[in-house]
Amino acid sequence: MNVTIREVARTAGVAVSTVSLVLNRKGRVSRETERKVLDAIEKLHYHPQRSARGLVTRHSGNLGFILSTDHFSNAEPFYTKIFLGTEFEARSHDYYVLLTTIEQQFSEKSIPRFLLEKNVDGVILAGTVPPKILECIKERGLPCVLIDYFPPAGNYSAILIDNADGIRQAVTHLIEKGHRDLVFVGGDSQHPGMRERRDAFRRILAEHDLDADERRICADSLASGAQEGYEAALHFLNNGVKLTAFVAANDAIASGILRACRDRKLRIPEDVAITGFDDVETAITARPTLTTLHVPKEEMGALAVRLLAQLIAGSASAGTKIVVPVQLVPREST
Template structure:
């Protein structure tokens, strides 16, 4: 009898958990579990956290859709973007879609709104739907927690025959079965700051991005390293954290001017932020680059449309997207390999918005 019970227990453990198992253990209806996983209907944060905790505990996934996709001979790629309105992310998404289409694969796009709980639900849903790969595009906050969360995603997707691909996010430990396609973010910021320093600027206002976010932290590190190479140190009043929105660039520069902060150049963490900074400088009666130089980051088409044309850091976003899709689709399904990390280069694009400081 003991052997039979052990056999039954092992069989139950091997059995794939169902949505009914999740509902029963969480004490909610099947419909509620579906709503939480889909993220399509509002539920309380407490209820959502409870359901997602049970999902992780029982490692819930269904492969019905995966079987149908496999039967059609077609893999899908799911792109999950923090902010779907971001211009740079849109170019990365374009690269993913183009590469996937050239290989006969479908591309699904979703927005996480930078919400970790929503991200977790969407990753699980894509795993449930049988996506061949899940690509997460954009930076992350709280690095330690992010590393743990990504490792869970990677192992869960790998167990289901899928892959996790990170774009523009910090790489994971070598033993985690995932792919990271990154760009030399710090090197780009170092090169641009060095370009401004070599032009004679010594007080450079930097707007690196959201404080505590990996993208901003790395760009600030590049800025700091360039200053140190010139025997200088960071002055706190010259560092202003913002989101990557147009209005934030204008607000940051306007407030710096109102506080009486002295600067001869502005290094914006994105071209969109640089455009907002340009508006604020002009509203204050300052000319670019005659009075204040201006630099951006990303090299999206907007950089060439501004007057003057914007000196910026080129990031190969479309190639990042193409590489992410190619590596995911070429990797053998279910392979329990180590973490693969690819880094693409960045470089300064010199245009018309930087000049020596006024004497």
């Protein structure tokens, strides 16, 4: 029923170990026996079995993908796009991707099963993840790549977004459109990426000699959703801050700002302009459509897989960071 390496050996008239040698192109095998073995393999339709091979080589042929639960169940397909990017790329590296999610409050009890079962050769982590999981992975000696997150301490390989340049593009774009009074609405300041966006805003405004007062920056909310954007916008408008443009830290926030402006009967983009960040579905479905910064999500996933594969093979060194560029997409909101 089940054709094994033993049968191949018997058919070819050689030892099991010899078959293994030609299978793995290791050691020296004569032209002639190689022929015999290959013929037997062909004839019997033999293919080595993953679990048997994995048992001895300690390689599973799988990569793990870890995402925090709220990122996965989040309606915005930001991280799922990244995940699909890894799936696509993994195929050309002969890996399969195992997806799991973890709670933000991570405990010993909830270690991803693929780690416990030693069922992955490396791990990709997307978005904010608890530091404990990183220790967990390090303990097991697995290489890993972070995406869109970099923890306060430690030397990790990561795929990062060029947040500063994105904000620069947005601000420059607004300045070109004649805006001088900008405000910034940020998100979860725990997230280093979000902080980068906020800091870049401050810095770039200063570079252009524009007012970058603290009161023009609202970035202390814990979440980064439409609701926070809505409230922050109202805060600015109610306090009479002089402004003609909002720079939002992401598209969800921007859509909240949009709603607030509509409630206040402000015309967009005539009265106020708004820019988002990420270029997710929201940006296109919003009315008016959002000018935003396109982040190449699938590509980031693909890059992560490529880097991870190199780390596993030992052809890249841990700590490599790749920063992907973003691209301004002008739409109706500016």
